[in-house]
Amino acid sequence: MTEPILKVSNLNIAFGRYEAVRNVALHIDPGETLAVVGESGSGKSVTATAVMGLLPAREISINGSIVLDGQEVLGAPESVLREMRGKVASMVFQEPMMSLNPVLRVGTQIKEMLRQHRPLSDAQARQEGIRLFDRVRIPDAQRRFDDYPHMFSGGMRQRIMIAIALACSPKLLIADEPTTALDVTIQAQILDLLNEVQRDSGTAILFITHDMGVVANMADRVMVMQQGMTVETGSVREIFEHPREDYTRMLIEAVPRLGQSGNAVLSPRTPHERPRPVLSVKDLVSRFDVRGGAFNRKVGRVHAVEGLSFDLHAGETLSLVGESGCGKSTTGRSILFLDPPDSGDVVFDGNRVDPSDRASLANLRRNIQMVFQDPFSSLDPKQTIGATMAEPLLCHGLASKKVAQEKAEHLLERVGLETAMISRLPHEFSGGQRQRICIARALMLDPKVIIADEAVSALDVSVKSHVVDLLISLQEDMGLAYLFISHDMAIVERVSHRVAVMYLGEIVEIGPRADVIGNPKHSYTQQLMAAVPVPEPVEDRHRIIGTETGELPSPIRPLDYVPPRRALTEVAPTHFVAGL
Known part of the structure; x- marks a missing residue:
């Protein structure tokens, strides 16, 4: 039996009196994609941030267990967490412009990640960074390596974030709403890129989203969260075809589908x-x-x-x-x-x-x-x-x-x-x-x-x-x-x-x-x-x-x-x- 790359047990997180996460448990096996879905405020992003050890310890109350590649995250020294971030687990956030430093060239930012975890010279880090940019299909990567974040489109900035996250071949990639604000064609390219990375490297993916159409195309299993608690968990086909909870059914039925809105508004006058x-x-x-x-x-x-x-x-x-x-x-x-x-x-x-x-x-x-x-x-x-x-x-x-x-x-x-x-x-x-x-x-x-x-x-x-x-x-x-x-x-x-x-x-x-x-x-x-x-489960997820x-x-x-x-x-x- 393969050990899960991530195992969360009885996780509780509170900001003062507000309980953001209550008794959450999940696991992700190597090469698997778990989609965590739910509306804003359901606790999805807080859970993911806790996995990375990024929650401010002085401002929260957190207990339970988060085991990442055999290492307990809760209570671990900052030096241990720094070593794990990027090397064992990496995170791609929803808004790349907020995640990238606007005054540093994108090449500098990916070199920083590489040299933090690998014994590379500046020239070697540059060469590896360009290779990673090519891998995520950034056109003319060598020339654009020295550009600033604002010089890229939203889709290109998200690719840069993925390249940085993949720089040290992590075992777990956490993608927090990585395609929410992207156009459909760019979204499809980002999803294809994540699928390709998983095929090539066996990386496990924790995919956080509220878009059930994306879930149907990306996930092996789905965990539904509401108000900080797990509502239900199952395979993507079980969740879509036989949802047990009313909240899950509501999420699925609320997804607009092409071809089903033809009579939603009156036709214009001739x-x-x-x-x-x-x-x-x-x-x-x-x-x-x-x-x-x-x-x-x-x-x-x-x-x-x-x-x-x-x-x-x-x-x-x-x-x-x-x-x-x-x-x-x-x-x-x-x-x-x-x-x-x-x-x-x-x-x-x-x-x-x-x-x-x-x-x-x-x-x-x-x-x-x-x-x-x-x-x-x-x-x-x-x-x-x-x-x-x-x-x-x-x-x-x-x-x-x-x-x-x-x-x-x-x-x-x-x-x-x-x-x-x-x-x-x-x-x-x-x-x-x-x-x-x-x-x-x-x-x-x-x-x-x-x-x-x-x-x-x-x-x-x-x-x-x-x-x-x-x-x-x-x-x-x-x-x-x-x-x-x-x-x-x-x-x-x-x-x-x-x-x-x-x-x-x-x-x-x-x-x-x-x-x-x-x-x-x-x-x-x-x-x-x-x-x-299309918000329907597919036979071939890859x-x-x-x-x-x-x-x-x-x-x-x-x-x-x-x-x-x-x-x-x-x-x-x-x-x-x-x-x-």
Whole structure:
């Protein structure tokens, strides 16, 4: 009988009076993947952090047993734990930008790990680091070895974190939500990479996630956690096909699936029934200078958005989808002139917006509001929710403090929160509650359009479902138009009337939801659809999940580059595709 690489018994963790983990037990055998699933606050990440010996001993109460490769972690000296970290067990965190040192080159950071555990010279560590970067498929690894973290996309930064974690061939890899905020194609590539590493080295993986679609494709066994306790444990097929607990069934049923949301929203009106668009974007171009050299001169330009055109009607949802770096978020920010575009027109309610006219710009920003991906960074941590929500009305001079307060209370109730919460600070809310607050704040000015930039991507499946239901309900009641920016294709299918697929700053396919998602014509759209994980157990867990899309080509062009004009071809009524 093979000894497990990790065995946790009767683990209890408390922060003061709050019991974060209660009587948790688990084990992982060599070469096995155990997925720990549950909603935010269930104790998943705290358990994983305890396995690595990273919890602050003075601030917590912890008892039980954590045996890692035969060594008891609890109570072990810091010198022993330092030796084990990276060599016996490594961890990949959810947000790579928070895990990587922003002022150190990525090569320096992987060399630090290598030289900590292996007797290598600087030159040898560099050579080994480049080999590891090649292994995790970072293009042009030798040249990019000396780049800084901010110079990489989210998917590339996550690969760097995996390379650092694998540097010393650990026996256990802990992956804490490593794909939550990634696009479907990048997510598929990261999952394929982890599968490949496990095939080649026999590394055991503790995979922490709330995405049951990923679990079905990655895990051998599943442990479900709720409120710090284990709800049930079993093989991936047992959990998906015969869940014993209501909570497990809820997690599985809450996963949006492609093809099951076709009738979740009303179809848009046919073109001849539509009034004038509430928002028109015509030939929008946004570029950013790239500087370099001894004199920091302009050496190129990032062509983030290139000749984008679309209309958005009242009561309609148009979704922008595509990989990181395709220009989705820049489009949203350029429409509001937060990132002023180089050229093109933004027409709101039939009037062209003149960014040099303060009144014109103020009218645009009053009527088009934005909900960002990370609600915590969108809210002032020192302001109460009531003050944050009242601020837009007061800034535009539209109401007194008393009226603004009353409206804030009304909208908090409208988004499913209690009015008594209005005096709380942002850190006193969960992620889902903070996102509801951001939606309520966006509604304070009675806008006609809301730009939702990855507004639900980092939320738990059940919370995500509630927020999406809220958005649909608000649209039906208030006639709101949504520009919905997302990489979650199942959510896009559920909320959209039309879908626009972006690639390198351009729309390559746009049309009704059913046509674009159900019958994609452009090869890139087809690749996006193929990369969506299906929340059903698979026979061969180590198969290739994604397609070989590769990383997006660089959008950086020479200063004299003139982009070609690409026409869209109508392949069906209101369904247009580029390059046909």
